[in-house]
Amino acid sequence: MKIDPEIPYNELPDILPPKEYWDLATVYKAATTASRRLAELKGRLAAIPNPRIFINTLSLQEAKDSSSIENIFTTNDKLFRAFTVESGADPYTKEVLRYGKALIGAFNRIKAGRELSVELIEDIYRNITDETDGVRDIEVYIGKGRSRVYTPPCCRKVLIKKLDNWLSVANSKDDDIDPLVKMAILHYQFEAIHPFKDGNGRTGRILNVLFLSANRLLDDPVLYLSRYISNNKMDYYRLLMDVTENQKWEEWILFMLRAVEETSKYTLIKVQEINRLFEETKNRIKTEAPEIYSFELVEVLFTQVFCKYSILTERGMASRNTASKYLNRLADMGILEKERMGKEFVFKNIALYELLKE
Ligand SMILES: Nc1ncnc2c1ncn2[C@@H]1O[C@H](COP(=O)(O)OP(=O)(O)O)[C@@H](O)[C@H]1O
Numbered sequence: 001m002k003i004d005p006e007i008p009y010n011e012l013p014d015i016l017p018p019k020e021y022w023d024l025a026t027v028y029k030a031a032t033t034a035s036r037r038l039a040e041l042k043g044r045l046a047a048i049p050n051p052r053i054f055i056n057t058l059s060l061q062e063a064k065d066s067s068s069i070e071n072i073f074t075t076n077d078k079l080f081r082a083f084t085v086e087s088g089a090d091p092y093t094k095e096v097l098r099y100g101k102a103l104i105g106a107f108n109r110i111k112a113g114r115e116l117s118v119e120l121i122e123d124i125y126r127n128i129t130d131e132t133d134g135v136r137d138i139e140v141y142i143g144k145g146r147s148r149v150y151t152p153p154c155c156r157k158v159l160i161k162k163l164d165n166w167l168s169v170a171n172s173k174d175d176d177i178d179p180l181v182k183m184a185i186l187h188y189q190f191e192a193i194h195p196f197k198d199g200n201g202r203t204g205r206i207l208n209v210l211f212l213s214a215n216r217l218l219d220d221p222v223l224y225l226s227r228y229i230s231n232n233k234m235d236y237y238r239l240l241m242d243v244t245e246n247q248k249w250e251e252w253i254l255f256m257l258r259a260v261e262e263t264s265k266y267t268l269i270k271v272q273e274i275n276r277l278f279e280e281t282k283n284r285i286k287t288e289a290p291e292i293y294s295f296e297l298v299e300v301l302f303t304q305v306f307c308k309y310s311i312l313t314e315r316g317m318a319s320r321n322t323a324s325k326y327l328n329r330l331a332d333m334g335i336l337e338k339e340r341m342g343k344e345f346v347f348k349n350i351a352l353y354e355l356l357k358e
């Protein structure tokens with residue numbers, strides 16, 4: 001069906017699409033593979049005593065990749081610095097940082113048993129974009145250059161109705177559809193609804209990982225799902241459009257399943273590398289500097305790439321003097337690199353920084 005890109009697409013059908021579009025052997029085969037990869041990642045994380053150490057660094061990777069799809073670019077270096085000392089960061093870096101915080105915050109709420117809701121979705125949007133409005137009352141369009149390629153439904157009343165349908169499917173636990181297939185369908189639908197004036201891509205990609213958490217497929221917000229999408233951005237846009245115009249659900253779903261498969265594998269490798277580095281660092285401090293060793297100290301070195309005295313004092317781990325003793329000692333050992341940033345000193349975890357560098 002040809003849709004008119006000049007007119008709000010208020011005829012966007014409710015989900016789920018008819019079974020004939022997605023109840024296919026190809027889809028189930030790909031879903032099985034992707035689920036297995038994701039389960040491996042989840043299982044590995046569960047076996048690590050302190051999976052918390054991955055959350056900040058890895059969720060920032062997801063934030064960076066998801067933002068880059070929207071031409072909001074920053075670097076790991078800027079991002080890791082801004083995480084520790086925010087003042088002086090450029091606007092794009094701050095925006096990506098907000099994304100990271102929105103992702104962790106929303107993930108924790110879902111993990112605590114909250115359902116997806118319009119309020120929660122609006123909250124994510126506001127946190128990412130720093131806007132104060134919610135579901136829009138204006139017409140927006142998705143375009144290439146200056147021309148419209150798609151005008152999503154309008155306006156608030158219509159959008160709320162479409163979101164309610166979206167939420168009833170997203171929160172329902174008793175349909176016999178593979179959750180990963182459902183995630184793919186939900187992601188298309190969210191983008192087609194496009195409820196906000198901006199930030200829809202990023203909000204929608206956060207919803208993907210929240211949905212995985214709500215379905216107990218992921219315990220921590222560490223999956224780099226946007227990495228695959230960012231690397232295949234042209235396909236992503238084309239396939240979204242192809243669902244709208246030609247009901248090409250199969251290709252779209254296979255694309256998203258492949259994203260889960262690939263990024264689960266990739267994230268698992270990163271988790272294992274970080275874990276190995278954690279163990280090495282722990283053993284080195286234990287043998288070479290036993291007088292400053294504690295598990296908590298090693299943990300804090302991996303919770304963010306750049307450490308500073310106040311992180312230790314605020315955790316009640318050390319007085320200002322002791323914190324200085326610890327971090328400077330680790331700098332002397334070549335584990336950390338001390339540098340001045342604005343008014344304070346920061347200490348870079350050298351090996352972790354290198355490991356996360358692309
Ligand atoms: N033809 C399309 N139909 C539906 N959604 C689309 C289409 N093309 C792109 N999108 C979605 O719109 C997003 C961009 O919308 P936007 O509100 O600007 O998000 P953000 O601010 O996060 O940039 C893309 O990332 C994609 O998810």
Ligand SMILES: [Mg+2]
Binds near residue numbers: 198
């Ligand atoms: Mg945008």
